[in-house]
Every structure is written in C-alpha cells, then in structure tokens.
Amino acid sequence: xxxxxxxxxxxxxxxxxxxxxxxxxxxxxxxxxxxxxxxxxxxxxxxxxxxxxxxxxxxxxxxxxxxxxxxxxxxxxxxxxxxxxxxxxxxxxxxxxxxxxxxxxxxxxxxxxxxxxxxxxxxxxxxxxxxxxxxxxxxxxxxxxxxxxxxxxxxxxx
Numbered sequence: 001x002x003x004x005x006x007x008x009x010x011x012x013x014x015x016x017x018x019x020x021x022x023x024x025x026x027x028x029x030x031x032x033x034x035x036x037x038x039x040x041x042x043x044x045x046x047x048x049x050x051x052x053x054x055x056x057x058x059x060x061x062x063x064x065x066x067x068x069x070x071x072x073x074x075x076x077x078x079x080x081x082x083x084x085x086x087x088x089x090x091x092x093x094x095x096x097x098x099x100x101x102x103x104x105x106x107x108x109x110x111x112x113x114x115x116x117x118x119x120x121x122x123x124x125x126x127x128x129x130x131x132x133x134x135x136x137x138x139x140x141x142x143x144x145x146x147x148x149x150x151x152x153x154x155x156x157x158x
C-alpha cells in the first residue's frame with residue numbers, strides 16, 4: 001500500500017510539473033518577438049469611399065479614426081489594401097497621420113501597400129487618405145477605394 005501511495009504521489013507530482021511548464025509557456029508574449037519594443041499590439045481599420053482624381057486633381061479626402069485608444073499608442077505598421085477601378089490611369093495614394101506626417105505610394109493596380117514612415121509616431125486621432133494623378137487631359141481619370149489598417153502598441157519600457 002505504501003508503494004502505491006508513493007507511486008501515485010510521484011505521478012501527480014510529474015503531472016503538476018508538466019502542466020506548470022506548459023502554463024507558463026502560454027503566458028509568453030509572442031508579439032514581443034515580432035516587435036520587441038512594443039507590448040500589447042493591436043490595430044484599427046477604416047475604409048474610404050470612392051476616390052476620383054481627374055486631370056491631375058486631388059480626390060476627396062477620407063478619414064479613418066483611431067477611436068478611443070490611449071494617447072501613448074505608437075504605430076508599429078500601416079497597411080493599405082487598394083482596389084483600383086478598371087480603366088484607371090496610375091496614381092499616387094497619400095496617407096496623412098493625425099500629426100500631419102504624410103507618405104505616398106505610386107499605384108498602378110490593385111494591391112496591398114505598406115508604409116513604415118509612420119512607425120513610432122502616435123496613432124491616436126484622425127488619419128486621412130486621398131489620391132491624385134499626374135494626368136492633364138479630361139480623360140485622365142483614376143478611381144479607387146482603400147482600406148487602412150494601423151497597427152499600434154505600447155512602449156514596453158513605460
């Protein structure tokens with residue numbers, strides 16, 4: 001009987017130690033491996049309506065709001081999924097962050113475009129998106145829609 005109790009205790013002890021290691025491994029923040037400077041990575045998205053640029057003009061500007069995120073949320077990545085209408089001439093898409101920093105990309109077909117110019121800037125506020133082309137004739141038209149995804153995190157040192 002004493003040997004059975006001892007065996008059961010050893011089995012229970014082994015199981016507890018195995019589950020204990022497993023439980024602590026699930027608490028490890030894998031996002032910190034991807035971007036070790038930030039923890040609690042998250043994102044927000046926003047879409048545009050139809051953006052039209054004709055003969056070099058700027059389209060209507062569309063806004064994407066960060067919502068009620070913390071003031072100290074910092075951008076870790078910005079990505080746009082751009083859908084270009086058939087028959088459009090190539091154009092530039094412009095993204096402006098809440099602090100006025102802007103970046104643009106040349107677009108000739110529907111695509112996913114990444115921006116790293118905004119990394120480490122504050123994410124909270126209203127982001128703006130618009131297009132323009134370099135055309136000069138009345139028939140030089142660009143039409144597109146876009147969906148922005150702004151990834152953000154919080155400084156792991158604060």
